[in-house]
Amino acid sequence: GQNIDQPTEMTATEGAIVQINCTYQTSGFNGLFWYQQHAGEAPTFLSYNVLDGLEEKGRFSSFLSRSKGYSYLLLKELQMKDSASYLCAVMDSNYQLIWGAGTKLIIKP
Amino acid sequence: EAQVTQNPRYLITVTGKKLTVTCSQNMNHEYMSWYRQDPGLGLRQIYYSMNVEVTDKGDVPEGYKVSRKEKRNFPLILESPSPNQTSLYFCASSLDRENTEAFFGQGTRLTVV
Numbered sequence A: 001g002q003n004i005d006q007p008t009e010m011t012a013t014e015g016a017i018v019q020i021n022c023t024y025q026t027s028g029f030n031g032l033f034w035y036q037q038h039a040g041e042a043p044t045f046l047s048y049n050v051l052d053g054l055e056e057k058g059r060f061s062s063f064l065s066r067s068k069g070y071s072y073l074l075l076k077e078l079q080m081k082d083s084a085s086y087l088c089a090v091m092d093s094n095y096q097l098i099w100g101a102g103t104k105l106i107i108k109p
Numbered sequence B: 001e002a003q004v005t006q007n008p009r010y011l012i013t014v015t016g017k018k019l020t021v022t023c024s025q026n027m028n029h030e031y032m033s034w035y036r037q038d039p040g041l042g043l044r045q046i047y048y049s050m051n052v053e054v055t056d057k058g059d060v061p062e063g064y065k066v067s068r069k070e071k072r073n074f075p076l077i078l079e080s081p082s083p084n085q086t087s088l089y090f091c092a093s094s095l096d097r098e099n100t101e102a103f104f105g106q107g108t109r110l111t112v113v
Helices: none
Strands: A003-005 A009-013 A018-025 A032-037 A044-049 A053-057 A060-065 A070-075 A084-091 A097-099 A103-108 B004-007 B010-013 B019-025 B031-037 B044-051 B054-057 B076-078 B087-094 B108-112
Touching (some): A003 A097, A009 A018, A018 A103, A032 A070, B010 B019, B019 B031, B019 B087, B019 B108
Parallel strands (some): A009 A103
Antiparallel strands (some): A003 A018, A018 A070, A032 A084, A060 A070, A084 A097, A084 A103, B004 B019, B031 B087, B087 B108
16 A cells, blocks of 8 residues: 655754655656645645755755655744644655655744 | 645534545645644555545545545545544645655644534
8 A cells, every 4th residue: 555654743943953754655756746734724735846855945855765755844943933743755666655654743942 | 835724723623524635735735634733643555646536545544525626725634523533633745656845735723622
């Protein structure tokens, strides 16, 4: 079966750095996505990786290792507004998105 | 402003009473889909549409119907809602199926009693 695993919840301190991991087992691979979802709101796109390596976008970076079935989202200089759930999703060989359950990130002052 | 609009945002209904959740996008996207989101589970796709008059089942289509008569609209129909369809529903659109970024509507929180 297809599976996406990410931690259920993480806590970090304002101004610090946090890494949210995602491991996956899917039928084929056409890219990995990270979305941010504030409580009660719609998911919004953060990043897309299809090749191995690190993609940096401001305070957020996303890393992919296809051979290990592994990705992480790195958030630097954490702000209170970063408190949200972070969803990892993989596009399989049929271009279907398989979603993880999300990681709830709690930022403390 | 580019957006996906869902209505209603909140709905409480009774078992068996047909309902429709509307979804409209103004970005001329070809690909649209419906998801449900339940606690502890990832988003699960209900139905998707690759273009006008082309719809297909996702992972959890039972109890739902959709139509795509126009490019911008993709309504979700529950002919006879049941309590296990209580959930948070999202409509999403993207340029095409392979496109990297999906745009989501604001969500519809449905309670079936």
